Every structure is written in structure tokens, then in C-alpha cells.
Amino acid sequence: MDTFAAPHFRDDTTAREYLERLLWPEGPICPHCGTINHAYATKRQGVYRCAEKACRKDFTVTMRTVMERSKIALHKWLQAFHLMCASNKGVSAHQLHRTLDIGYEAAWFMAHRIREAMRDGGLAPLGGGGGIVEANETYHGKTEQPRVSPYRKGRPYYPRGSRGPKDKRPILALVERGGRVRTFHAAVADQITVEKIVRENIDSETRLHTDESKLCFGTEAIFASHETVKHSAKEYVRGDVHTNTAEGYFSIFKRGMCGIYQHCREKHLHRYLAEYDFRYNHRVKLGYSDGDRAALAVQGAAGKRLTYHGPH
Numbered sequence: 001m002d003t004f005a006a007p008h009f010r011d012d013t014t015a016r017e018y019l020e021r022l023l024w025p026e027g028p029i030c031p032h033c034g035t036i037n038h039a040y041a042t043k044r045q046g047v048y049r050c051a052e053k054a055c056r057k058d059f060t061v062t063m064r065t066v067m068e069r070s071k072i073a074l075h076k077w078l079q080a081f082h083l084m085c086a087s088n089k090g091v092s093a094h095q096l097h098r099t100l101d102i103g104y105e106a107a108w109f110m111a112h113r114i115r116e117a118m119r120d121g122g123l124a125p126l127g128g129g130g131g132i133v134e135a136n137e138t139y140h141g142k143t144e145q146p147r148v149s150p151y152r153k154g155r156p157y158y159p160r161g162s163r164g165p166k167d168k169r170p171i172l173a174l175v176e177r178g179g180r181v182r183t184f185h186a187a188v189a190d191q192i193t194v195e196k197i198v199r200e201n202i203d204s205e206t207r208l209h210t211d212e213s214k215l216c217f218g219t220e221a222i223f224a225s226h227e228t229v230k231h232s233a234k235e236y237v238r239g240d241v242h243t244n245t246a247e248g249y250f251s252i253f254k255r256g257m258c259g260i261y262q263h264c265r266e267k268h269l270h271r272y273l274a275e276y277d278f279r280y281n282h283r284v285k286l287g288y289s290d291g292d293r294a295a296l297a298v299q300g301a302a303g304k305r306l307t308y309h310g311p312h
């Protein structure tokens with residue numbers, strides 16, 4: 001934990017200056033009118049006033065970020081960002097509560113806001129150029145929300161059955177071999193849903209690898225190729241065809257979710273997925289240090305605000 005010796009982890013003012021350098025590399029940005037570097041510092045620390053005639057409004061560096069109106073000191077925010085970015089499997093709200101010496105509820109909110117900062121729009125298609133993308137699904141936790149399936153003419157229903165994926169929350173992962181991941185918590189993992197996600201998120205010049213799951217058939221027409229391994233016949237690798245990268249991603253996710261985030265409401269599952277995606281997409285192998293990852297997450301905090309109710 002020796003990196004917490006850095007000044008921006010030590011006090012609120014230094015943390016604010018650090019945030020200003022990180023979020024405003026070209027000078028203060030007025031969140032009201034978007035003007036860059038045309039504002040002056042007021043007597044109140046950290047408060048700037050827009051110098052645009054039509055605007056003249058006050059702002060701070062945390063305005064319209066996930067840190068807005070938080071009572072937690074900014075250096076503690078930066079410590080939380082660092083902790084959540086540096087640990088492989090995440091950090092629980094209990095851990096943040098103890099390590100940062102803040103209330104549990106505050107820690108819980110903070111963690112969810114940081115996950116929001118980690119969420120990326122992710123619109124550029126994965127794969128392309130003949131590269132490989134693995135598509136695979138897994139199930140985590142029990143469903144709490146009714147499902148809507150086009151097979152049932154959109155009528156909501158609760159999946160039944162105590163075993164197998166029926167009453168579980170389906171997660172679909174698309175993983176570039178040696179590259180990025182993008183995961184989805186689908187309301188229901190049927191062929192229509194999966195095909196839509198796959199079609200919208202993978203470049204057509206891609207070799208798609210899956211197991212023999214029925215969810216992905218019919219995609220040959222879309223992609224350069226679609227190759228499958230037959231797990232039911234104990235075939236896991238055939239040449240360079242496999243889904244081990246996706247399996248590896250799921251194993252990190254599941255170890256984290258079982259060991260650290262034991263209780264995760266279904267409505268929050270997409271945020272946890274965003275957290276694991278973010279760390280995977282900025283992993284050491286791709287050239288990112290813990291510090292780089294934390295700085296990127298902090299930059300992602302801008303332009304995002306969260307308003308929702310507490311942990312229970």
C-alpha cells in the first residue's frame with residue numbers, strides 16, 4: 001500500500017489539484033456552458049467562475065461527476081479508485097468502509113459510483129481484420145426480475161426450476177483473443193437476444209469461436225467464420241479454436257463475485273460486469289499499470305452522475 005504515500009492520497013486540497021490536472025488538462029472546463037479555460041478562481045477553494053458573459057456560473061472540478069455532492073474527502077475518493085482498480089477481483093464496500101474509515105453506506109455508494117465511472121460506452125465493434133472473438137455465456141445468481149421473451153409474445157414470466165440455468169441470471173461475454181472484453185447481462189439468453197448482441201458488437205470480418213451452445217447458431221452468415229468446439233464431447237481445443245479466453249474471464253469474475261461481492265442485486269449486476277470489464281480491458285498485459293488504470297477510471301468519472309437508493 002506504499003503508493004498511498006503519494007500526496008494526492010493524503011489530503012483533500014492536493015487531491016483536488018490532482019483531479020483538476022487530470023480532468024482539465026487544458027484549463028478549467030465550465031460544466032454549464034462547456035467553455036474551456038475561460039474562468040477564474042473565486043475566493044472559495046476549488047470554486048471557479050465562468051468568465052463567459054452569458055454564463056458567469058460557479059463550478060468545481062467534481063461538478064457533474066460521480067463525486068458530485070459527496071461528503072467524502074477527495075483524497076479518500078482517490079484511494080477508493082486506486083483500490084478498486086488495483087485489485088484483481090474488486091474490493092467490497094466493507095473493505096472500503098474499514099480501510100478508508102468511512103461509513104458502510106457511504107462506502108457502498110462510493111463503490112457503485114466508481115463502477116459507473118469505469119463503465120465505457122463501448123460502441124466500436126470488437127474483432128475485425130480476421131481476428132478471433134470468443135462468445136460464451138455463463139450464469140450467475142438467481143433471477144429477481146421477470147423475464148420477457150419474444151417467444152412468449154413479450155409477456156413477462158419468472159423462469160422456473162431449481163437447477164440449471166433456468167432461474168439464473170444469464171451473462172454473455174464477447175472476448176477478443178488477446179484484446180478487449182464486453183459483457184452483457186441479458187434479461188434472457190435466448191437465440192434472438194444473443195444473436196442481436198453478437199451482431200451489434202462484433203465486426204463482420206471476425207472469426208467467431210463458441211462452444212456448441214445453440215445460442216449462436218445462424219451466425220455463419222454474418223461473420224467471416226463461425227467455429228465451435230464440442231464441450232459435450234470433451235473437445236476443448238481444436239487448432240486455435242477454443243473459448244478458453246472467455247472461460248478465463250468468467251473464472252476471475254466468479255471468484256470475485258463469490259469471494260468479495262457475495263450479495264449482488266440483479267439490478268446492479270451490469271455495474272459489477274462493467275467493473276470487471278474495465279480492469280480486464282486495462283490489464284497489465286495490455287501495458288497498463290495500476291496507476292494508469294486508476295487515472296483512466298477517474299477520467300471516466302466526468303459526465304456521469306448516479307442517483308439511486310441505498311444498499312438495502
Ligand SMILES: [Zn+2]
Pocket residue numbers: 030031032033034035050051052055056057
Ligand atoms: Zn460557463
